[in-house]
Amino acid sequence: MSFLKGNYKLAQEVAPSQEEIPADKLLEQEYYKTALSKLGGSIAFIMKEKTFLWKGDEEDAAAKDAPS
Amino acid sequence: MKILFINPVVRMEDVPKHVPYGIALLAKICDLKGYQVQVFDANAWRPSRADVARVLEADRWDVIGIGGISTTYNYTQFLLEEISRLPFNPFVILGGGIITSMPHDIMKLMPRLDLGVIGEAFQTLPEVLDRLAHGNRNWEDVKGVIWRDAQGQSHLNSPRELMYKLDELPYPAWEMFPLEEVYFPNSQTLFSEEGMMAQRRLDINSSYGCSLICRFCFHLGLTGDMTVYERDNNRDVVFTYERDIRYHSPDYIVNLIVYMKEKYSIDFISFFDENLMTMNVATGGTWLREICEKMISAGLQPPHIRESRPFDPKRDIGKGIHWSGTSHASLCNPEILNLMRQAGCSHLVYGLESFNDRVLKNIGKGTTARQNKEAIAMTLNNGIRPIPNQIIGFPDEWFDSIYDAMDAWDEMGVVVKPFFATPYPGSEWYYTYKDRILEQYNNDLDAFMRDLGDATNVTAVISQNFNSVELLGLRELMVRRDRRKIREYDGLWAKLHGQPKFPKFKSAGWRDRLEEFRSGERLNLYVDPIGQ
Numbered sequence: 001m002s003f004l005k006g007n008y009k010l011a012q013e014v015a016p017s018q019e020e021i022p023a024d025k026l027l028e029q030e031y032y033k034t035a036l037s038k039l040g041g042s043i044a045f046i047m048k049e050k051t052f053l054w055k056g057d058e059e060d061a062a063a064k065d066a067p068s
Numbered sequence: 069m070k071i072l073f074i075n076p077v078v079r080m081e082d083v084p085k086h087v088p089y090g091i092a093l094l095a096k097i098c099d100l101k102g103y104q105v106q107v108f109d110a111n112a113w114r115p116s117r118a119d120v121a122r123v124l125e126a127d128r129w130d131v132i133g134i135g136g137i138s139t140t141y142n143y144t145q146f147l148l149e150e151i152s153r154l155p156f157n158p159f160v161i162l163g164g165g166i167i168t169s170m171p172h173d174i175m176k177l178m179p180r181l182d183l184g185v186i187g188e189a190f191q192t193l194p195e196v197l198d199r200l201a202h203g204n205r206n207w208e209d210v211k212g213v214i215w216r217d218a219q220g221q222s223h224l225n226s227p228r229e230l231m232y233k234l235d236e237l238p239y240p241a242w243e244m245f246p247l248e249e250v251y252f253p254n255s256q257t258l259f260s261e262e263g264m265m266a267q268r269r270l271d272i273n274s275s276y277g278c279s280l281i282c283r284f285c286f287h288l289g290l291t292g293d294m295t296v297y298e299r300d301n302n303r304d305v306v307f308t309y310e311r312d313i314r315y316h317s318p319d320y321i322v323n324l325i326v327y328m329k330e331k332y333s334i335d336f337i338s339f340f341d342e343n344l345m346t347m348n349v350a351t352g353g354t355w356l357r358e359i360c361e362k363m364i365s366a367g368l369q370p371p372h373i374r375e376s377r378p379f380d381p382k383r384d385i386g387k388g389i390h391w392s393g394t395s396h397a398s399l400c401n402p403e404i405l406n407l408m409r410q411a412g413c414s415h416l417v418y419g420l421e422s423f424n425d426r427v428l429k430n431i432g433k434g435t436t437a438r439q440n441k442e443a444i445a446m447t448l449n450n451g452i453r454p455i456p457n458q459i460i461g462f463p464d465e466w467f468d469s470i471y472d473a474m475d476a477w478d479e480m481g482v483v484v485k486p487f488f489a490t491p492y493p494g495s496e497w498y499y500t501y502k503d504r505i506l507e508q509y510n511n512d513l514d515a516f517m518r519d520l521g522d523a524t525n526v527t528a529v530i531s532q533n534f535n536s537v538e539l540l541g542l543r544e545l546m547v548r549r550d551r552r553k554i555r556e557y558d559g560l561w562a563k564l565h566g567q568p569k570f571p572k573f574k575s576a577g578w579r580d581r582l583e584e585f586r587s588g589e590r591l592n593l594y595v596d597p598i599g600q
């Protein structure tokens with residue numbers, strides 16, 4: 001498989017790089033894709049990478065302590 | 069000289085379904101001229117950023133040619149960024165609707181571009197390449213290009229004559245695209261049973277142009293629609309209602325299909341033509357008839373049609389050629405539809421757009437609501453599925469046209485989720501509403517271009533009566549046929565706004581713009597429509 005097709009041979013073929021996606025990630029992507037195509041009502045989900053994790057008031061506290 | 073063609077990603081939300089016909093033809097033309105050619109079909113591969121960088125570094129390209137429609141804007145900007153990072157300096161050319169519709173704007177928004185091909189490239193690109201091959205970078209007398217001077221200023225040249233002997237074009241360089249890897253596995257289209265069962269589909273563009281003047285449409289400068297005017301040393305493109313309709317001969321088309329069947333074992337063809345019926349009417353009804361008759365005598369007719377029995381996937385998949393195309397509600401007739409079915413036609417796309425006569429008239433569609441309904445019935449009666457495209461959000465859209473649509477959908481069994489009227493660059497309504505469009509994007513043309521995609525999403529609104537929130541809500545309620553809620557809102561709307569606005573379009577958009585440039589010299593071969 002080569003990304004480039006033409007009328008001469010390249011010194012080196014460029015093939016799609018084998019993305020090393022761990023099996024659980026593959027399944028996760030499949031899940032996102034399928035769920036997205038049915039989005040609505042009770043079909044709703046959370047994109048794990050995008051999740052904003054609330055860590056209590058740490059940042060607020062840090063902000064208060066910082067010199068202004 | 070080494071040339072790399074890149075097909076930018078388009079319609080990310082769907083799998084890649086169409087070999088870019090223009091690039092495939094240009095790649096073949098360059099091949100026949102003896103250049104070293106490679107094609108990177110990014111749309112087919114949907115590669116990662118790292119892979120794009122690897123492809124760009126795979127050779128020392130002298131020229132990189134990119135091309136596509138306006139909605140490839142984002143990806144083209146991304147490609148140009150990547151090209152800027154290269155340790156060598158290829159000459160970068162952009163072609164297609166993206167630059168033809170707004171040559172100066174695109175040169176400004178894409179500073180890495182060296183040159184743009186405006187309109188048809190079959191003759192222009194070889195001339196540009198020939199100059200590059202001879203170390204000549206003087207573009208002043210090359211027709212059909214926009215180029216940059218040493219100060220970075222863009223200059224638009226006179227337009228290139230269209231090519232009339234279309235049959236002299238070679239067949240597209242399909243061998244330079246990932247047919248087996250990507251396109252054949254994506255052959256299915258959900259427009260008809262036979263389309264859904266297609267195993268090996270390819271496309272053909274057999275004609276250029278459309279006689280109609282739909283104000284939301286654009287013909288890529290390929291159909292006599294484009295003129296270039298000059299005033300005070302300032303040149304720009306102007307798109308008009310002039311049309312120069314061109315088509316391949318039935319022999320060229322049928323020979324091409326036979327070649328595709330023999331070489332690639334195809335079983336389905338989508339005709340890309342803007343409007344097959346225009347060509348048929350322009351030839352006094354002979355063009356499509358000959359194509360169909362020649363397809364049948366070349367043995368391409370699917371057996372189930374020959375034997376007058378329904379399509380049976382178990383027996384009929386891959387036998388003969390099924391095909392699809394585009395039709396027009398006031399230009400089709402039962403005889404031709406019947407013959408098209410006999411020759412294997414499975415579905416025809418109709419831009420019905422609306423079922424309200426005021427709206428249809430203002431679009432410039434050349435149809436009425438009644439003709440729309442008759443065309444649906446006529447097409448179905450002849451065994452072909454009509455695909456009833458609908459659009460809402462036209463300048464004079466109002467509750468009356470919304471009720472008309474729902475009533476017609478119920479009457480005719482239309483199942484549809486309409487597009488939103490979108491002023492794509494190059495269309496008359498882009499120029500008519502340019503200020504209003506840009507206002508919606510804080511006067512940032514780049515932001516508007518980046519937002520453009522499939523017209524199933526709201527972008528710039530050109531409706532005089534509804535805003536984007538209303539259009540989205542109304543579409544949802546229309547699809548559900550919730551007339552009660554729409555009526556409720558209708559009452560509220562009347563209290564808020566009083567009377568609706570119904571702008572009338574005679575020919576304002578392009579005519580105003582033409583007037584603007586008219587005092588200058590017309591750099592075109594075609595007749596001046598105002599002067600006529």
Ligand code: B12
Pocket residue numbers: 078079080086087088089090091093094111133134135136137138139140161162163164165166169185187188189190193273284285286287288340341342487492493494520521522523524
């Ligand atoms: C195939 C097609 C598509 C394909 C993709 C295009 C592809 N990969 O080729 C798909 C199905 C994805 C598509 C989608 C849409 N499309 Co479309 N599509 C077409 C269609 C039917 C055929 C294009 C074609 O092959 N033409 C024939 C070849 C020979 O012409 P060409 O490709 O333009 O190439 C010539 C020149 O433009 C130029 N050229 C092109 N590439 C290059 C590259 C280089 C390097 C150079 C120098 C020159 C050059 O030279 C070629 C030879 O002269 C045209 C209608 C038509 N018949 O042209 C509409 C058309 C291009 N589409 C159009 C529109 C509006 C859309 C949609 C927005 C529709 C919608 N309502 O959603 C969507 C966009 C979706 C999205 N999310 O982006 C408009 C143009 C819009 C614009 N301003 O650019 C057209 C003209 C239809 C119309 N009349 O309104 N489309």
